[in-house]
Amino acid sequence: MKPQRLVLKIGTNVLQRPNGKLDYNQISEFTQLVAEIRSQKHEVLIISSGAVGAGRELCQFDSAENPLIQKQILASVGQARLMQIYTDFLREHHLTIAQVLLTRADFGNRASYLNIRNTLTHLLEAGIVPIINENDVVATEELTLNFGDNDWLAVYVAGLVDANRLFYLTIAPGLLKLSDKNGTGEIIPEIRELNQEVLDHCFPNQSVGGRGGMESKARAAGLAMNFGIDCHILDGKEPTSVMDVLSGKKRGTHFVAGDKKTCQLPKMACCRGIEPGACEN
Template identity: 40%
Template structure:
């Protein structure tokens, strides 16, 4: 649920909306559905309490606002959910929690345990301590990563418009809404435009990025207007509301989701046509002989992007070599590796089990 819904125009929390949201979620929980709520609003709530009329630009001030606002936000949720007999848990995540494989698994186990106990986890990015370079940046992508983390059946993103439109509905009253998206093509991405809001970080572009994560994790996603009456219950009952993104048939397992979406890229390698064909068409591992260029500085085990000779991303994976080592063995055969880097190592630069490949439309290939 986005910032524009849980806060008013002046930045203060919209208690009336949160009450309505809690009532709907409690009803769904009583019907037996497991619920995870990813809620924005900490910075906005902090702005309201601090009487700030404009979202601060400085990172330290945003983080200070979040420190004030997060306590207010979770207090309201806990109080309202308790009136319906529901127990909630607060989980504040940073990107680092998902980059590290052990912490990623721990987060997954914690979520599963809370759901088994009938608790409603309420998740937000830990804005107070997040480092700018590896922030999620918005709760749209965070919600998709969490959905993939726990193998959710459905991700619903509530916002202040009815769904994905071909043109901006705030400008064009005749804008046509797209009811279903079976593949996130370049044309679909073009409909997103670019929105910037003082209170909210995520526009339609980030919602499409969230959709890419969700559908490639085997999870359907809906963008809907959170102001519509009983919107969640109507969606669960099968009513066609908002824009529905169909999951891909061949989706990524949890480990490859972590590689594709949880990690942060540290460098890039360019490959020749032969390697590109072996990766994309034959499902092979990446060997040093096919690498033509190495970009950036990275360590063994870090995430690197793989691009073709035109610079188009064709995949990403975990490198068995540092960037310095790759510069020594690129375009060389496997038998030469040990002599050139002074140690015995794997033949593969990126093993296919640690590699995610994309097609021309950005869909993942296993």
């Protein structure tokens, strides 16, 4: 198989246990997947949540603390811890990581946009695995600098680096065709157009412990399709499903890329003062 450039977005609920603490066994399995991808000469960028969860292992707060300040402190402390964990696990596979913290404003400015693109490209060429997260210290809703959740950060990064595929690793096996909102139903294997019928199957609307949800992922996947990027929603608790997809097997839900690749200028416009999802059509 021809080497591909892949973006893996791993969600909070995959990385954490029900008590909100990090699941080290799951992180170990995920880093083994990354090592296997690299062994097959594919390039990989990781969009990783989990900083706040890592911070909870190290910090305790009075319940009266300002929620925004509390989150920023947890993210600051936890991001360093999360990177150390990734460093330790991936070092076992002789892989080096690079931390990249971004805000939406970084994508809206042409100079910074191109600088990020150039830096990420050179990291990949050097065989380094970029691990990307939103900079929660400065990316607040009050400052209108945030993406809303890492689902949107992932698709913008995928567009920025001209990725071949974007994988959303979540706690669901894919987008489910539901008769109710209880989360039961068969997987929708393939989607070629994002429409209201597709969005009607997106439950829950927000994930537990994170900011995204299935609708967020579906809308971001629709944007990826318009960028000419294949997007997959898979069960993150079974990370080997990524390798199955790369070997040609059907797993999860595949949002099939459009025929035309989008140039960088429209991609940059999606981040320049436009609400997430405004460039879907």
